[in-house]
Amino acid sequence: MSHEHEGDGRVHPHGEPAWKHDGVRVVKAGQLDVNTAQTPGMNRAAAINFARVGAQKLWAGTVTIHADAKTGAHHHGHLESVIYVIRGKARMRWGDHLEFTAEAGPGDFIYVPPYVPHQEINASATEALECVLCRSDGEAVAVNLDIAPVEKPESVLWIDPTHPQGAV
Known part of the structure; x- marks a missing residue:
């Protein structure tokens, strides 16, 4: 069985196969880097x-929002973001005045398009919200915004071709 890169002959100066150190990387949970772009109300840590x-x-890492806390409004420039909820209940607000809202729980994915002003809220008063975060570029862009949110945001259902009536 042949693979595209198998036996490419690349060798490090010390005689080791190139992919020994340039191949798969495992970043252990205790090795995440907190020296990344931050937004008030959350703790981001970079893994990849x-x-x-x-x-x-x-870019991939973790984000934790403490019980009964919310982030400041922000966007991530040209980057697309995907948030996977591990534990807790996420309430997302978005829009020019954070006028829209939706919630996600463990096992749910959240997609945030480029430049969309948004805010993550921990909907639990007692449990931390823990998520995995992935972005479409290797840089960590977080543009914090000064937005006066509307008092009562509008709930939005997920609507797409396979869920034309919306999914909660």
Whole structure:
């Protein structure tokens, strides 16, 4: 069985196969880097980015929002973001005045398009909200915004071709 890169002959100066150190990387939970762009109300920690593993097209890490806390409004510039909820209940607000809202729980994915002003809220008064976060570039962009949110945001259902009536 042949693979595209198998036996490419690349060798490090010390005689080791190139992919020994340039191949798969495992970043252990205790090795996450908190020296990344932060937004008030949350703690981000980078696992995968250019500086740590040489990633060119993505950023991945964790985000924790403490019980009964919310982040400041922000966006991530040209980057797309995906949030996967591990534990807790996320309430997302978005829009020019954070006028829209939706909730997600464990096992749910949240997609945030480029430049969308948003805010993450921990909907639990007692449990931390823990998520995995992935972005479409190796850089960590977080543009914090000064937005006066509307008092009562509008709930939005997920609507797409496979869920034309919306999914809660």
